[in-house]
Amino acid sequence: GSAEVVILGAGPAGLMLGNLLLRSGIDCVVLERASREHVQQRARAGFLAPHTAALLARHGLDEGLRKRGQEHSVCEFRTEDGRFRLDYRLLGKGEPHTVYPQHELVTDLVGLFLGAGGRIHFDTEVLDVTGVEGPRPSVTVRDADGRSAHWRARYVAACDGRHGAGRRALPPGAVRRRHRDHGVSWLGLLAEAPPSLDAVGYATHPRGFAGHMARSPEVTRYYLQCTRGTEVDDWSEERVWDELDLRMRAEEFGPLRRGRIIQRAVVDFESDVLEPLRHGALFLVGDAASLISPSAAKGANLAVLEADILARALADDLLHGDAEGLDRYSERCLEHIWRAQEFSHWMIQLLHRVPGPDGSTSPFQEGLRRARLKALRSSRTQQDWFAENYVGV
Numbered sequence: 049g050s051a052e053v054v055i056l057g058a059g060p061a062g063l064m065l066g067n068l069l070l071r072s073g074i075d076c077v078v079l080e081r082a083s084r085e086h087v088q089q090r091a092r093a094g095f096l097a098p099h100t101a102a103l104l105a106r107h108g109l110d111e112g113l114r115k116r117g118q119e120h121s122v123c124e125f126r127t128e129d130g131r132f133r134l135d136y137r138l139l140g141k142g143e144p145h146t147v148y149p150q151h152e153l154v155t156d157l158v159g160l161f162l163g164a165g166g167r168i169h170f171d172t173e174v175l176d177v178t179g180v181e182g183p184r185p186s187v188t189v190r191d192a193d194g195r196s197a198h199w200r201a202r203y204v205a206a207c208d209g210r211h212g213a214g215r216r217a218l219p220p221g222a223v224r225r226r227h228r229d230h231g232v233s234w235l236g237l238l239a240e241a242p243p244s245l246d247a248v249g250y251a252t253h254p255r256g257f258a259g260h261m262a263r264s265p266e267v268t269r270y271y272l273q274c275t276r277g278t279e280v281d282d283w284s285e286e287r288v289w290d291e292l293d294l295r296m297r298a299e300e301f302g303p304l305r306r307g308r309i310i311q312r313a314v315v316d317f318e319s320d321v322l323e324p325l326r327h328g329a330l331f332l333v334g335d336a337a338s339l340i341s342p343s344a345a346k347g348a349n350l351a352v353l354e355a356d357i358l359a360r361a362l363a364d365d366l367l368h369g370d371a372e373g374l375d376r377y378s379e380r381c382l383e384h385i386w387r388a389q390e391f392s393h394w395m396i397q398l399l400h401r402v403p404g405p406d407g408s409t410s411p412f413q414e415g416l417r418r419a420r421l422k423a424l425r426s427s428r429t430q431q432d433w434f435a436e437n438y439v440g441v
């Protein structure tokens with residue numbers, strides 16, 4: 049097959065890019081390894097930044113969001129030095145998040161793309177991308193029947209995540225990878241229970257971090273900081289809820305609403321940034337471009353932002369012969385990526401006793417962490433800075 053733009057991956061990056069290109073009249077195809085059912089039920093992020101909601105609205109992709117999204121603007125910090133709340137709608141630029149599960153956004157974007165005549169090949173694994181230095185790169189896939197096939201393209205957008213074929217197609221030395229293992233891991237849980245707080249809950253405790261984030265009126269996401277190497281099934285449901293109660297100080301601040309745990313995942317906090325994000329006709333987007341920890345809910349929002357930047361640059365080039373946007377794609381995205389990485393790193397340091405290589409935590413770091421929390425609690429300028437970065441992308 050052939051297309052002007054071949055998009056690898058049907059996650060937020062690939063589907064946003066596909067919808068935007070289709071609306072510009074650019075011929076594109078999305079190649080996705082998993083089934084449609086799988087990508088539409090894979091629960092991940094849940095907080096959409098105001099910029100993401102605005103982009104979706106601008107392109108008429110926000111019907112689901114308008115109908116089912118919930119505005120959210122309060123963080124509750126439960127710390128060793130007491131509890132405080134920040135309503136970030138009253139701080140910084142006064143913008144709230146929209147709570148909208150990522151898999152619902154993906155479901156909307158798949159429907160809109162197919163409805164507008166878009167082509168998605170599910171159950172189609174991209175094996176290789178070659179010829180990206182030339183004018184007609186080629187994408188080799190194994191389709192649902194196990195047959196191999198080739199796609200010719202003018203441009204290839206790697207929206208296939210950190211382990212995808214896009215990154216593998218980069219010749220050695222083509223990009224520099226800056227990587228950091230933050231030394232923190234979360235056991236991510238989805239509970240079939242209504243939220244226990246009317247806020248995002250961040251609890252810091254000598255036993256470790258615990259987080260509470262609404263996903264819908266029936267389902268709530270919890271996080272428990274766990275040691276590196278923890279397996280998803282290491283913790284019984286009983287132990288999970290007892291530990292959440294302890295760390296979120298349920299005795300002091302009220303019980304958590306328990307329910308069946310319906311999804312688990314261990315997320316090791318790693319970040320990486322590739323530079324540049326373009327190699328010839330190959331462009332890296334979303335997690336394929338940069339991995340960011342979920343500490344500040346940036347990953348899916350960056351993916352949508354970068355897809356919009358690339359869509360506009362591809363339209364300028366393919367429709368008007370103006371390649372300037374493509375030449376500047378990498379530097380423009382990296383600006384946003386490093387800003388998001390910096391804030392996510394600050395959040396990790398704020399909320400976690402980060403163990404050193406020998407597993408011990410530094411008392412000096414602990415002193416800094418407590419001071420940061422107290423500054424956030426008492427200083428309005430610190431709170432404005434927090435609000436602007438927390439919702440910003």
Ligand code: FAS
Pocket residue numbers: 056057058059060061062079080081082087091092093094095150172173174175207208209210211212213236313314315333334335336342344345346347348349351
């Ligand atoms: P995705 O990973 O979403 O999409 C890549 C797609 O490419 C996938 O559908 C995959 O099947 C496909 N693919 C991969 N290799 C392929 C190949 N060879 N051929 C064809 N297709 C291929 N972010 C937040 O902001 N907040 C959160 O709370 C949060 N929680 C997370 C929890 C978990 C367990 C995980 C794993 C991630 C979480 N993230 C969170 C980050 C996540 O949301 C990503 O940032 C977001 O999905 C990035 O979107 P994409 O770049 O589109 O990549």
